[in-house]
Amino acid sequence: MKTLILGAGYAGLAVATKLKPVSGMQVTMLERYPYHVFWTRLHEAAAHNTKVTLPLAPLLKGTGVDMQNLTVEAVDLDKKEVTTREGQTFTYDTLVVGLGSVTNFYRIPGLAENATELKDLTDAEDIFSFVQRAYDASYTGNRDIVVGGAGLTGVELVTELAQRNEILSKERGLPPFGISLVEAGPKILPVLDDALRAKAQATLDSYGIQTLVGHRLMQATADSVTVQTADGESRVIGAGKIIWTGGIQARDIMRGEKLQKGPGNRVVVDATLRVPEYPEVFVIGDMGLGLNQDGKPVPTTAQHAGQQGRLTGKNLMRLAMGEELEVYEPNTLGEFISLGGLMAVGWMKLPWNQKLAMTGGLAHVMKRASEWRWRSSIS
Numbered sequence: 016m017k018t019l020i021l022g023a024g025y026a027g028l029a030v031a032t033k034l035k036p037v038s039g040m041q042v043t044m045l046e047r048y049p050y051h052v053f054w055t056r057l058h059e060a061a062a063h064n065t066k067v068t069l070p071l072a073p074l075l076k077g078t079g080v081d082m083q084n085l086t087v088e089a090v091d092l093d094k095k096e097v098t099t100r101e102g103q104t105f106t107y108d109t110l111v112v113g114l115g116s117v118t119n120f121y122r123i124p125g126l127a128e129n130a131t132e133l134k135d136l137t138d139a140e141d142i143f144s145f146v147q148r149a150y151d152a153s154y155t156g157n158r159d160i161v162v163g164g165a166g167l168t169g170v171e172l173v174t175e176l177a178q179r180n181e182i183l184s185k186e187r188g189l190p191p192f193g194i195s196l197v198e199a200g201p202k203i204l205p206v207l208d209d210a211l212r213a214k215a216q217a218t219l220d221s222y223g224i225q226t227l228v229g230h231r232l233m234q235a236t237a238d239s240v241t242v243q244t245a246d247g248e249s250r251v252i253g254a255g256k257i258i259w260t261g262g263i264q265a266r267d268i269m270r271g272e273k274l275q276k277g278p279g280n281r282v283v284v285d286a287t288l289r290v291p292e293y294p295e296v297f298v299i300g301d302m303g304l305g306l307n308q309d310g311k312p313v314p315t316t317a318q319h320a321g322q323q324g325r326l327t328g329k330n331l332m333r334l335a336m337g338e339e340l341e342v343y344e345p346n347t348l349g350e351f352i353s354l355g356g357l358m359a360v361g362w363m364k365l366p367w368n369q370k371l372a373m374t375g376g377l378a379h380v381m382k383r384a385s386e387w388r389w390r391s392s393i394s
């Protein structure tokens with residue numbers, strides 16, 4: 016039986032590290048990078064150049080998985096074929112797709128052309144080098160940064176940038192650059208309850224970050240964004256660097272006559288995370304439309320991608336043994352948002368569906384603990 020796993024992110028790597036060599040089962044993994052990226056720490060790479068990668072080969076030892084460093088170009092479900100940019104074609108009996116998501120620019124004029132995303136290592140490098148340039152004494156351009164989107168990624172990024180700003184300003188004796196966070200919705204971090212949101216907002220304020228909620232980004236040029244309030248008031252904000260973290264959508268790479276997609280372009284899957292019309296195909300992580308116990312889409316997070324991956328790994332082993340597949344039951348264990356340095360806010364699930372809210376150093380430790388749990392689950 017030929018099994019192909021596409022992507023070694025939070026979902027795909029969790030699948031692969033759950034596997035054991037089984038006679039008759041041949042598993043190949045296709046991943047564009049030779050390393051796993053801790054995407055949840057990409058904002059740290061953008062602000063501080065932190066290393067956020069781990070080589071894949073040692074993680075796959077003992078799994079029987081053959082990792083090939085290739086970029087998938089197309090997945091044809093009707094032909095059961097995967098083709099790569101490098102010109103290879105792979106066929107499969109079972110396919111697992113976990114190729115993640117891409118930025119959604121919502122066709123806002125000028126945004127895709129002028130904004131940096133925070134979706135890849137090159138984006139982090141680009142932001143880091145802008146900050147370095149802004150603190151070069153010979154730099155004469157606009158030093159201010161505008162970030163669009165006040166969800167988890169946007170807030171984690173602006174707070175980390177603010178920390179770096181403080182350090183460099185003291186070190187180089189130059190005034191800090193301005194940071195604005197623009198959000199079309201009525202509040203930052205909609206995933207949090209009001210009390211935790213207020214803590215997060217207070218932290219943004221203490222860093223001097225200008226937060227503009229209820230301001231829709233209407234247009235971007237090379238050096239400015241135009242924002243508009245619900246009552247039509249419009250304003251232009253100059254920027255040396257524009258960063259867009261305001262939306263994602265599933266990577267659009269799969270083709271199939273009977274393939275169905277839902278919100279955010281996510282592929283419709285059944286209770287075992289398989290595509291109903293193509294039961295030999297599992298779609299997991301940000302690409303799949305996994306549903307919770309109330310029939311609502313699970314959030315696109317590393318936590319859920321990892322859970323889906325671990326379940327799919329187990330289910331591949333069950334398939335190989337001719338056993339029934341286990342059903343997906345997501346479990347949101349908590350949510351922690353880093354606010355720069357040792358500051359964070361979040362909550363942890365307690366028995367009987369109670370939530371324990373945390374702020375400050377303790378929340379930071381919990382955030383780090385969830386990252387270490389992930390590391391130990393794949394090692």
Ligand SMILES: Cc1cc2nc3c(=O)[nH]c(=O)nc-3n(C[C@H](O)[C@H](O)[C@H](O)COP(=O)(O)OP(=O)(O)OC[C@H]3O[C@@H](n4cnc5c(N)ncnc54)[C@H](O)[C@@H]3O)c2cc1C
Nearest residue numbers: 022024025026047054086087115300301315316317318320
């Ligand atoms: C800055 C940032 C901060 C975040 N913070 C958090 C957080 O605190 N908590 C949380 O739970 N979630 C967070 N997330 C979201 C989380 O990272 C994603 O939900 C998670 O990575 C989804 O897992 P995945 O396996 O579906 O996709 P990914 O982890 O993105 O993995 C996809 C894999 O596919 C590979 N790939 C993509 N295209 C191709 C191709 N064509 N060919 C071959 N390989 C390919 C990629 O290199 C990657 O290894 C954050 C995301 C970002 C960007």
